[in-house]
Amino acid sequence: MAVTVRIIEYGTQNQVVLDAYQQDLFLSELRRVRGNWFTRFIALIFSFLLARTRPAKIKPDVQIFVEDGSSVTEYLVSSDTVLHQKGSRTNYQFYMGLMLQRWLSMPL
Amino acid sequence: MASELNVVAPYTQEWDDYLSEEARLVRNAPSNWEVILGYDNRADLVDKIRTLQSIDPDHPCLKTLEIDAHANPISINDLSRTDVASWGTALKTLVWCDEASVYLSGCNTGLTRNSASTNPAVIGPIAKLLADALAYDPATFAHKIIVYGSNGYLSGTHMEGSEETVDSFTEYNFAWAIPPVTKTFWPKFPGGSNASGNAVWIPFKNGNW
Numbered sequence: 120m121a122v123t124v125r126i127i128e129y130g131t132q133n134q135v136v137l138d139a140y141q142q143d144l145f146l147s148e149l150r151r152v153r154g155n156w157f158t159r160f161i162a163l164i165f166s167f168l169l170a171r172t173r174p175a176k177i178k179p180d181v182q183i184f185v186e187d188g189s190s191v192t193e194y195l196v197s198s199d200t201v202l203h204q205k206g207s208r209t210n211y212q213f214y215m216g217l218m219l220q221r222w223l224s225m226p227l
Numbered sequence: 228m229a230s231e232l233n234v235v236a237p238y239t240q241e242w243d244d245y246l247s248e249e250a251r252l253v254r255n256a257p258s259n260w261e262v263i264l265g266y267d268n269r270a271d272l273v274d275k276i277r278t279l280q281s282i283d284p285d286h287p288c289l290k291t292l293e294i295d296a297h298a299n300p301i302s303i304n305d306l307s308r309t310d311v312a313s314w315g316t317a318l319k320t321l322v323w324c325d326e327a328s329v330y331l332s333g334c335n336t337g338l339t340r341n342s343a344s345t346n347p348a349v350i351g352p353i354a355k356l357l358a359d360a361l362a363y364d365p366a367t368f369a370h371k372i373i374v375y376g377s378n379g380y381l382s383g384t385h386m387e388g389s390e391e392t393v394d395s396f397t398e399y400n401f402a403w404a405i406p407p408v409t410k411t412f413w414p415k416f417p418g419g420s421n422a423s424g425n426a427v428w429i430p431f432k433n434g435n436w
Contacts, residue, residue: 130302131309158403165401176333176381177413178297197299198413199341210398212411225340225349 122146123186128223129179129195135222146185148215149194152202159209166208181219231290231324232280235332235386236263236272238296238304252295255387260291268305273317280322288324295384298333298377300340300351300416308348308356315360323370329357330375330385330428337376337429338416352376355431363434371436375428379419385428392427394419 124142127134179195193205202213266272296304339350354376379392395415402409
């Protein structure tokens, strides 16, 4: 099943569907940053053990939809370089967020 | 003197714990403030403020509007750099006091994005963009409005007097390494600082008055 990745400047109509090259870069980086199911599971447990210092009022910059057949996974990039899956407590440093903004023609 | 209306409007869609935020605001609201809960969008917010002004027999003018929401340098709630002009037009239809304030109570609303660009339309701050959209005009909109944006990652609200900012912060997450910890940096935006109280706010006037 073909995967489609769509990125949106959060809260605007500005959006791009990644081409094959961009999509390959993005998915590779996403896998590298998030690890496998086991590391994600441990990271989730870890996130419950640590008190979060994150203030509540941060709005994402970029919204990412990874569509694989009927399954859609949403990720959000905030403050240029922090990624989390919607609904998850775990954040990942994700410098590719800057590149996503560039692809959205948001000046860097 | 006409009576004055102070409004705080939490926009809590997609918040992890919006009920406690709304409950706290209602509990802490001074008697001269109104809390607008559960609005959907700009039109709904403007309608609700207009209703508050019309049902009060004194028909108070709007003195303070605090929008309490998720934010970044170029947007807050469903107000973003791309539709700030529409927000300005809609807000101008309200009855404002001669001198009034708008607080954009979210993270980094008074700062610009990290960017080589100098175009405010794409780097913010959103507080300045909104001030420009509410431009003072002695003939058509003779209201001196200051839009306040925050100078960092914000917690608390102006209404409660509990506002605090940090310029950046670090989280710790699990990593498959020794030690099994990695840091996630939430970076500083240009001009960000650690502050509390009124020092967290950067003012933007709506004209050269």
